[in-house]
Amino acid sequence: MCLPLPVLYSFRRCPYAMRARLAIAVSGQPVNLREVSLRDKPDDLLWVSAKATVPVLVLASAQVIDESLDIMYWALQQQDPQRWLDSTLQAVSNELIGQCDAEFKTHLDHYKYADRFVQHTPLYYRAQAQVFLDQLEQRLQTSRYLLAPRPTLSDMAILPFVRQFSAVDMDWFSVEYPALGGWMNGLLESILFQNVMDRYVVWKAGDEDVVFPRLSS
Ligand SMILES: N[C@@H](CCC(=O)N[C@@H](CS)C(=O)NCC(=O)O)C(=O)O
Structure with a gap:
């Protein structure tokens, strides 16, 4: 049985979210991306992380990673094809x-x-x-x-x-x-950088999952 993809709460222009997306994209580990409006954060984000900053990654195990550097490490520990970790x-x-x-x-x-x-x-x-x-x-x-x-x-x-x-x-x-x-x-x-700057519409509960990175990009 396939595990659901991890969910990434992200904000396109946030530098912390950018660094997380860079590591996720290079690792080749897809996630479901939920673009967030910082002025109107979705309840789902507030439930998983009370500090309510982006990026936040929620794994299939329900583990929550809510620091950008930790998300980078997590992604690169899945796969690090360009050897960013040394x-x-x-x-x-x-x-x-x-x-x-x-x-x-x-x-x-x-x-x-x-x-x-x-x-x-x-x-x-x-x-x-x-x-x-x-x-x-x-x-x-x-x-x-x-x-x-x-x-x-x-x-x-x-x-x-x-x-x-x-x-x-x-x-x-x-x-x-x-x-x-x-x-x-x-x-x-x-x-790689251009891929992580792809635009996503702001996510709301009930929306269909959107995979990041996009397959075509
Ligand atoms: N230490 C956090 C900082 C993340 C952070 O501050 N993100 C900003 C956006 S760039 C944020 O979510 N701020 C909360 C807000 O604007 O309400 C990390 O590395 O993930």
């Missing part, structure tokens, strides 16, 4: 992703929504975020990807956040971060 890189990978999710994400939000954080100017917040980005730029001077000559977990976990940062002022970003910009654009142009 135990020799795990410590440095955790460190880099940890910095992204803590300090950098905070500075990024302040920079992106500077009109809501008027204690400082946008350029102040941008300079704070740059501490992390400078580190990435430096790594990419000597390595094609952040930790290896091929993409690994940290590239894919960090990419959606660099993308968000770059979009605030793309002209400035491209000049300031040539290596990081090249790295980002190469990954954004990949079929």
Whole structure:
């Protein structure tokens, strides 16, 4: 008997959901995707995860995984055809992703929504975020990807956040971060990234299941 597919509650533009979808897509493990409106979250999501952030993955066993990095690990543990997981890189990978999710994400939000954080100017917040980005730029001077000559977990976990940062002022970003910009654009142009940015209509209870990734893509 076939087990039902895991259910992924997702939001297309959320960087955490993007990283989860990247790992799910590369793993080849299909899921039923439920696109969520953050302003009107479905009860089914609130029931399985009281903290009600996306992404959330509900396995056939009813186990709930509600942290994006844990979803990435789960997917890659099913299958990791591009070897994103590399135990020799795990410590440095955790460190880099940890910095992204803590300090950098905070500075990024302040920079992106500077009109809501008027204690400082946008350029102040941008300079704070740059501490992390400078580190990435430096790594990419000597390595094609952040930790290896091929993409690994940290590239894919960090990419959606660099993308968000770059979009605030793309002209400035491209000049300031040539290596990081090249790295980002190469990954954004990949079929994999394009697949994870497919559009899904907002799910509501009773809707038919929609499989991610789409077979045609
Ligand atoms: N630590 C969580 C963070 C997820 C998160 O904050 N997602 C945002 C959307 S990008 C969210 O769901 N926010 C709740 C809301 O907007 O109501 C993870 O890594 O999955």
